[in-house]
Amino acid sequence: MSDAPQPASDARAEGRFTGRVALVTGGARNIGLAIAWRLAQEGAAVALNGPDPTETEAAAAAMRDRGMSAVACPGDVSDARQVDACISRTVDVLGGLDLLVNNAAAPMLGRGSLLDIDVADWDRSFAVNARGVFLCTVAAARVMSAGSSIVNISSVGATRAHRAAVAYDASKGAVDAATRAMALELAPRGIRVNAVAPGPVINDRFALLDPAQQQARAQPVPLGRVGDGSDVAGAVAFLASADASFITGQVLNVDGGLSAQLRPSGVDLSLDNPTS
Template sequence: MSAGRFAGARVLITGGSRNIGRAITERFAAEGAHVAINTVVEGEAEELAGLLRTGSRRAIAVPADVSDPAAVEDMLARVESELGGIDVLINNAAVPMLGRVPFFDLTLAEWDRQFAVGARGTYLCTRGAAERMSDGGSIINISSIGATKAHREAVAYDATKGAIEAFTRAAALELAPHRIRVNAIAPGAISNARYQGEDPAVQQAEVTPIPLGRAGTGGEVAGLAAYLASPEAAYITGQVITIDGGLSVQARQATAEIALVSEREGSA
């Protein structure tokens, strides 16, 4: 990590106070960026901004519902006013997949909320930020392996992530003449507060199919985001980068096959 790689850069992270979003916020701040932290949770962004603010590094909280066009415009105007512009946008805000919802139990309200925050919010923030990127910039959208490898009972969540990946490619094409790069990151199983609070047996069941044998960390996703926003990735745009410990590259293993492999490894 280079402590000054993003010195002076202005970075807006939506959903930037928890889990992956917090890790990304902390990574850019550690590398010298001025950060604007968005959330809808009262007080969270303010607390994190206070921890990250130093004499030379600015950190501000910009609470807003990213599905609301007026709120997004106010947020972006404030970031521009207080930080002087926007160089990097991380579209991380999402409705989390906290529980499984069978297909016929999914309500239209739940469907609409997923798309409002995930897809609509990504579009609104991207458009507004791109208009303020006077000297080029980098936009990174957070997707999920669920965009291409469906979760059971998560139709709205996975469909939203699929829309984000299609939007990433289309926006990259449209914004390339303005020297704005648009990429996406598709994480697999990432350790967070929910995962860490599960029974160890449940945790083990979740990571058993992963070739690297563990969940990823928010810090690892943040490292990839920092790379994609950096000059080292200046020729990368329109791409979706998967970070899942190899989960999505393998043929499906049935539970019985996994158990057999584990038994063989245990007796080797």
């Protein structure tokens, strides 16, 4: 999903974030880019963070070309100094910070047998996925005012294990736990903290799979398809908005029903296709 998302329909472009400033980490591609566009289409001025300065500036430029307010603040979310610099740039250029989306994540590093995991892959997973959420949240909360919102991007892997992805799942489990704890800590300041946990979603890596592999990813999903960035972006926009003003400390699964089922379809065909 490296291409810019399509413009929002009139029904979505409601201006819920007019006058608000949002920072989306990992916002230059895939889910993060879809989230950034959704918030901007609803009126937010958006700061895009990403590890590649060229890619991040190109994403911000594409948004500006469509008349949106966007700025790039590239950097590694696991580095405290780079995080502080990104927050400062957002505030200095866009005038404040009201919404933080902690989307940046390391891919499923070190997939394979638990006994063969490289400690470096484990450490990098936690450095980006968990430490990054911590650093960005603390830095953002220091400059946010009451009524602000933070949305962390978790994964269904936090509660339903992927095979051969222990480091990734463990780091996303940390995101879920941190979401609840941060929500309690920041509630007295009027800052809400929630999370969205996507299931299988189309991204650059998914696009490289052949059709049979793509279909295999969709087969266990009760709704019969994988999600895309707009599915996640819609959930983020809701949780970040005043429509969710009494919701904090929650993790919303956006997974087509994947986590609701005990057994996937195909295990018992008589139940999958009951006859009258």
